[in-house]
Amino acid sequence: AQSVSQHNHHVILSEAASLELGCNYSYGGTVNLFWYVQYPGQHLQLLLKYFSGDPLVKGIKGFEAEFIKSKFSFNLRKPSVQWSDTAEYFCAVNARGNTGKLIFGQGTTLQVKP
Amino acid sequence: EAGVAQSPRYKIIEKRQSVAFWCNPISGHATLYWYQQILGQGPKLLIQFQNNGVVDDSQLPKDRFSAERLKGVDSTLKIQPAKLEDSAVYLCASSSDRSSPLHFGNGTRLTVT
Numbered sequence: 001a002q003s004v005s006q007h008n009h010h011v012i013l014s015e016a017a018s019l020e021l022g023c024n025y026s027y028g029g030t031v032n033l034f035w036y037v038q039y040p041g042q043h044l045q046l047l048l049k050y051f052s053g054d055p056l057v058k059g060i061k062g063f064e065a066e067f068i069k070s071k072f073s074f075n076l077r078k079p080s081v082q083w084s085d086t087a088e089y090f091c092a093v094n095a096r097g098n099t100g101k102l103i104f105g106q107g108t109t110l111q112v113k114p
Numbered sequence: 115e116a117g118v119a120q121s122p123r124y125k126i127i128e129k130r131q132s133v134a135f136w137c138n139p140i141s142g143h144a145t146l147y148w149y150q151q152i153l154g155q156g157p158k159l160l161i162q163f164q165n166n167g168v169v170d171d172s173q174l175p176k177d178r179f180s181a182e183r184l185k186g187v188d189s190t191l192k193i194q195p196a197k198l199e200d201s202a203v204y205l206c207a208s209s210s211d212r213s214s215p216l217h218f219g220n221g222t223r224l225t226v227t
Contacts, residue, residue: 004156034215043117044157044205044218090156100145100212101170104156 002027004093006105013081014113021076021108023091030096033074035065036104039087047089050074051096061085083114116140118219120206126225132194135222139187139208145169146183147216148191149205157205163189164212196226 007022025031035047048059055067065076074091091105119138127133139146144165149157160179162170165186174181178197183189193200203223207216 032213036218043220044207044216046215046217049215092156100209100214100216101159101162102147102157102216104158106154106156 002093002095002103004091004103004105006091006108008108009106010109010111012111012113015083016080019076019078019081019085019110021089021091021110023074023076023105024072025074025091025093025103026072027093027095031093032096033065033067034092034094034102035059035063035074035076036090036092037087038090044090047076081110081112083112086110086112118206118208118217120204120219120222122222123220124223124225126227127196129198129226130195132192133196133224134190134192135204135206135224137189137191137206137219139189139206140217143208143210143217144186145209145212145214146189147207147209148181148189149207151203151205151221153202160191169212193224196224198226200224201226
């Protein structure tokens, strides 16, 4: 069965610090990978996605993620976080060619101190 | 474009009562999903519709949960009777097709006492 594991449950950073959130998935076939973000009081929004091609994908607000197939990982990075990045971040995967069903990780709460 | 609309935003009920949630997806989106998000966990898919047909309901507790999508547009999710462990946020999402990213609504926060 597919599963997604996010390494950090709660991360606290100061503004301008660099961010890396870990995500590993378990699935033997080809997958599509996503990072979603949920700002306080708002709905889940797509941050970035990987379907194929360049394993380094860039998303909104300066975020990027790198797909490393050999490690089944899709880590999220940002060189310099801002207070407005305070949110919950979810990694998600679906099996390519499948129903589109997304399997989510448990989420990482990021708190950025001004 | 207008987003996914859900109502109500909050609902508090006692165990063994029934409750219903409503979702209006983005216009033209054929695929609709209901997810359950328990506090501290990621969303878990309950049911997926393609137009008005069910694609996946393998994780829907069918003894108490039911869902329908009339005319392939709006959808309702019902719980009857509710249990304490049903306390969660119920998220509706839609996509234009199975391979497109999901657009989520704000969710309905259900508290069962």
